Amino acid sequence: MSDLKAVLNAALDCVVMMDHEGRIVGINPAAERTFAISEDDARGREMAEVIIPPTLRGAHRAGLKRLLDGGEPHVLDRRIEVTAQRADGALVQVELTITRLDIEGPPLFVGYLRDIGERIEADEALRRSRLQLLRATDDARRRLERDLHDGAQQRLVGLALTLRMARAQLDQDPAAAVALLDEAQEDLASATEELRELARGLHPAVLTDGGLGAALRGLIARLPLDVSVSGVPPDRLPIDVESTAYFVVAEGLTNVVRYADARRAAVELTLRDGRLAIEVRDGGRGGADPDAGTGLRGLAARVAVHEGTLSVTSPPGEGTTVRVEVPCAL
Amino acid sequence: MRVVIGEDSLLLRAGVARLLEDAGLEVVAQAGDAEDLMRKVRAHKPDVAVVDIRMPPGNADDGLRAAREMRAELPDVGVLVLSQYAEEHYVTQLLQDGAEGVGYLLKERIADVDRFVDSVRRVADGGSALDPEIVALMMGRREDGPLEALTEREREVLGLMAEGRTNRGIAGELYVSERAVERHVTAIFGKLGLPTGAGDHRRVLAVLAYLGDA
Numbered sequence: 001m002s003d004l005k006a007v008l009n010a011a012l013d014c015v016v017m018m019d020h021e022g023r024i025v026g027i028n029p030a031a032e033r034t035f036a037i038s039e040d041d042a043r044g045r046e047m048a049e050v051i052i053p054p055t056l057r058g059a060h061r062a063g064l065k066r067l068l069d070g071g072e073p074h075v076l077d078r079r080i081e082v083t084a085q086r087a088d089g090a091l092v093q094v095e096l097t098i099t100r101l102d103i104e105g106p107p108l109f110v111g112y113l114r115d116i117g118e119r120i121e122a123d124e125a126l127r128r129s130r131l132q133l134l135r136a137t138d139d140a141r142r143r144l145e146r147d148l149h150d151g152a153q154q155r156l157v158g159l160a161l162t163l164r165m166a167r168a169q170l171d172q173d174p175a176a177a178v179a180l181l182d183e184a185q186e187d188l189a190s191a192t193e194e195l196r197e198l199a200r201g202l203h204p205a206v207l208t209d210g211g212l213g214a215a216l217r218g219l220i221a222r223l224p225l226d227v228s229v230s231g232v233p234p235d236r237l238p239i240d241v242e243s244t245a246y247f248v249v250a251e252g253l254t255n256v257v258r259y260a261d262a263r264r265a266a267v268e269l270t271l272r273d274g275r276l277a278i279e280v281r282d283g284g285r286g287g288a289d290p291d292a293g294t295g296l297r298g299l300a301a302r303v304a305v306h307e308g309t310l311s312v313t314s315p316p317g318e319g320t321t322v323r324v325e326v327p328c329a330l
Numbered sequence: 331m332r333v334v335i336g337e338d339s340l341l342l343r344a345g346v347a348r349l350l351e352d353a354g355l356e357v358v359a360q361a362g363d364a365e366d367l368m369r370k371v372r373a374h375k376p377d378v379a380v381v382d383i384r385m386p387p388g389n390a391d392d393g394l395r396a397a398r399e400m401r402a403e404l405p406d407v408g409v410l411v412l413s414q415y416a417e418e419h420y421v422t423q424l425l426q427d428g429a430e431g432v433g434y435l436l437k438e439r440i441a442d443v444d445r446f447v448d449s450v451r452r453v454a455d456g457g458s459a460l461d462p463e464i465v466a467l468m469m470g471r472r473e474d475g476p477l478e479a480l481t482e483r484e485r486e487v488l489g490l491m492a493e494g495r496t497n498r499g500i501a502g503e504l505y506v507s508e509r510a511v512e513r514h515v516t517a518i519f520g521k522l523g524l525p526t527g528a529g530d531h532r533r534v535l536a537v538l539a540y541l542g543d544a
Contacts, residue, residue, distance in 0.1 A: 185441070192438045196414060205384070206417040209391040214419035221418065221467040 136298035252280030260284025336367035378408035378454035433459030458494030
């Protein structure tokens with residue numbers, strides 16, 4: 001019997017034993033934890049009262065009675081998902097299997113329960129994170145469309161017009177045609193430059209070729225901001241981690257330029273215990289709302305895919321710190 | 331002056347070849363990937379190779395790696411790298427073994443034919459050619475420091491020096507005399523605490539080392 005006790009004590013699943021009158025005979029430590037009640041408090045009480053929510057008690061009692069009267073069991077030896085209740089009244093989703101012990105005398109029932117609340121929550125979180133990622137992707141596409149439309153596309157249309165005008169002037173006023181051609185050349189140069197910067201923003205080639213340090217250097221050189229960078233790992237990291245780290249810093253610093261009213265910012269990377277922490281700090285005006293911009297939402301989605309964490313600390317008047325941690329297997 | 335071109339886009343390759351030939355240079359070979367380029371450069375030993383940074387087989391920075399290989403193996407061959415991007419990282423790699431006979435320009439600079447041909451010639455002659463945008467990025471990073479001590483004109487001169495331009499080139503660009511440029515150069519080197527008296531090539535390196543060291 002002590003062997004059996006040891007097995008029950010070590011079991012990860014909750015085990016609840018019930019007699020033919022529906023009273024609890026014993027519960028194991030896992031059940032004590034899940035239902036927030038000690039075995040001493042539970043023993044002898046009707047199981048319905050202890051772990052079944054009020055709305056389901058009637059069905060439970062009727063089922064037990066039918067079973068004892070020789071009726072067909074509905075729940076015996078099958079796996080079902082039901083709602084159970086803790087001693088403090090909180091509801092838990094559990095997976096339940098009930099068996100009848102094959103012993104002499106009045107029947108004894110054993111219920112095996114597993115708290116699947118965490119699993120359900122994890123499923124839900126996964127679903128949410130997928131949706132977030134989808135939205136972030138759509139946001140990014142919209143932004144890209146707008147940038148192309150307002151930038152290079154407009155310039156190219158303008159360029160077509162300028163060239164047409166130059167052609168029309170060619171015979172009557174060659175000097176004017178030359179001026180227009182010069183203008184066209186400038187427009188073309190601007191369009192090329194915009195496309196180049198846009199492409200860099202999508203995914204800087206230097207990140208693939210030279211790694212995080214090289215890409216951050218290029219990023220920072222383009223910002224009207226004094227940025228100190230520390231802790232860039234000397235070796236290359238997995239490419240998806242490098243990308244995420246890069247975009248966290250890019251988004252963080254872009255926000256500093258846009259909103260923080262600060263001249264300086266600090267970027268700190270820490271690689272420790274298989275996790276990369278990325279922190280972007282400024283001493284600006286603070287009060288940032290992480291839910292306000294599409295940029296941070298997109299980052300959150302990206303970080304969630306890595307099963308990482310993102311936090312934004314931004315008390316008014318005391319600057320903003322964006323901190324991201326992602327697993328980073330080397 | 332003999333040139334080998336390494337560029338995977340057929341259109342650009344033909345365009346660059348044509349404008350260099352129109353300018354009186356001899357295009358002795360063209361290659362569409364980094365391996366073929368290395369073969370042809372080894373065979374022809376041209377005065378200069380014009381190399382696209384992004385090329386097959388890897389379609390990453392294969393052109394840059396080929397360029398560095400050439401520098402190590404055939405130091406007499408000038409290398410002008412063309413890139414879609416203004417990134418210091420690539421430039422730093424390229425300049426690791428000196429600035430003599432090296433260039434890095436944004437691809438779109440080809441459109442300014444005279445300047446482009448001038449850059450190709452300069453690199454072929456053992457000089458350097460660095461894209462103004464790269465120079466601007468490097469100078470921007472040091473804006474708060476000792477560069478503040480420079481006058482507007484001195485900063486212009488410093489930028490053009492970093493691009494690899496000669497005193498005569500700088501004088502032409504700024505519409506001043508060579509003598510005036512020399513005076514500016516002396517003043518700049520004095521203010522930044524750089525050793526004076528070096529020739530054009532060494533001077534570029536000193537300036538770049540200074541700007542890159544931030």
